[in-house]
Amino acid sequence: xxxCHSLFIVLCLGMLAHAAxxxxxxxxxxxxxxxxxxxxxxxxxxxxxxxxxxxxTGDVIVSVDDFDFTNLNxxxxxxxxxRLTLDATRVTVLRNGSKTQLRLHxxxxxxxxxxxxxxxKNAIMYSRDAGFPDVRLPDLSGHMTEITFRDxxxxxxxxxxxxxxxxxxxxxxxxxxxxEDLRVISIAMDDTPDSILQFKKREEIQFLNLLxxxxxxxxxxxxxxxxxxxxxxxxxxxxxxxxGNGPSSLPRAWSLFKQAAHSPQN
Numbered sequence: 001x002x003x004c005h006s007l008f009i010v011l012c013l014g015m016l017a018h019a020a021x022x023x024x025x026x027x028x029x030x031x032x033x034x035x036x037x038x039x040x041x042x043x044x045x046x047x048x049x050x051x052x053x054x055x056x057t058g059d060v061i062v063s064v065d066d067f068d069f070t071n072l073n074x075x076x077x078x079x080x081x082x083r084l085t086l087d088a089t090r091v092t093v094l095r096n097g098s099k100t101q102l103r104l105h106x107x108x109x110x111x112x113x114x115x116x117x118x119x120x121k122n123a124i125m126y127s128r129d130a131g132f133p134d135v136r137l138p139d140l141s142g143h144m145t146e147i148t149f150r151d152x153x154x155x156x157x158x159x160x161x162x163x164x165x166x167x168x169x170x171x172x173x174x175x176x177x178x179x180e181d182l183r184v185i186s187i188a189m190d191d192t193p194d195s196i197l198q199f200k201k202r203e204e205i206q207f208l209n210l211l212x213x214x215x216x217x218x219x220x221x222x223x224x225x226x227x228x229x230x231x232x233x234x235x236x237x238x239x240x241x242x243x244g245n246g247p248s249s250l251p252r253a254w255s256l257f258k259q260a261a262h263s264p265q266n
Contacts, residue, residue: 021235022260024074024128026081029246033081035128036060038094039070040077055084055102059093073126075232078243079224123221131238133222137210140193145210147185149234153261154183155253156232158212160191163228165203170250175207182257187212189225233257 024035032044039062045055055061061069064080065088072080084091084104091102124133132149139145147154157171168186175184184207188196191211199205212219219225231249233242233256242256 021237021239022241022256024077024240025242025256026074026078027242027244027249027252028078028081029244029248030085031055031081033061033077035074035077038062040072040081042093054104055091055093056095059095059100061091061093062099063090063092064088065090071128073128073130074240074243075132075224076123076125078230078245079123079226082226082245123224126224132232132234132240135187135210135219135222137187137212137219139208139210140196142193145208147208147210150238151236152183153181153236153257154185154234155257156234157184157186157250158189158223158225158230158232159186159228160188161195161199165199167229167250168199168203168205172204172206174250174254181261184208185210187219187223189213189220189228190215235260 026033026040027044030046031042033040033042035041039060042055042057042059042061045057045059061081063069064083067080069077069080080088088104091104093100093102126133132154134146134148136144136146155171155174157167159167171184171186174182186205186207186209188209189212193211196205196209212223212225214220215225227245229247229249230243230245231253232240233253235241241260242253244250244252
């Protein structure tokens with residue numbers, strides 16, 4: 001009986017290691033999109049800017065301005081989607097089987113648009129099958145830490161010490177009950193050890209915290225950084241299955257983790 005029980009455990013662990021990842025999702029609050037075979041399908045849109053045309057639920061985004069959107073993973077798709085509220089002017093979508101071009105903004109500043117496109121092209125854009133990049137960043141003492149995102153669910157929180165301490169308190173709760181199931185890592189952008197040590201006087205950080213450097217530094221480009229308060233959920237297979245931004249993104253990431261990690265197939 002003991003042998004059968006041990007065999008059952010081994011089989012379950014094998015299934016967990018090879019379980020299919022959930023479909024990648026990007027949720028920026030005002031827009032939510034899921035990856036499809038043709039691009040990124042909008043499942044919620046409340047476009048916060050006045051546009052000549054607006055995105056609609058069911059639209060499949062295939063390009064933003066002149067940038068191809070069909071073969072991006074969640075990390076890169078989120079960065080491009082964030083531009084829709086800033087300086088993107090044209091979005092091409094599949095709507096009811098036909099390509100439709102939407103104009104989101106009128107722009108009178110072509111140099112600003114060109115600058116934004118240069119910024120995107122200088123970033124590292126990841127294909128849809130690309131895994132989360134391994135990172136090598138310093139901790140508060142300057143010790144370089146290398147993280148390989150494999151074999152365990154990982155939640156990465158992008159922040160800095162100017163953010164509300166309630167975010168770190170929430171992450172502490174996620175990190176403590178079951179660290180064997182979910183690894184929690186925070187990356188502080190444009191921050192210093194002294195600032196974070198001052199922050200820790202208000203709220204202890206009970207998980208690994210690394211320094212991400214400048215907003216336009218090497219790590220920012222590698223991580224496709226676009227805003228603070230961004231949460232990334234990485235599967236044991238190393239793929240980004242969720243990118244969210246804003247006060248609701250952490251609960252959404254936690255909910256997706258619970259559904260995916262504890263589903264019957266896992």
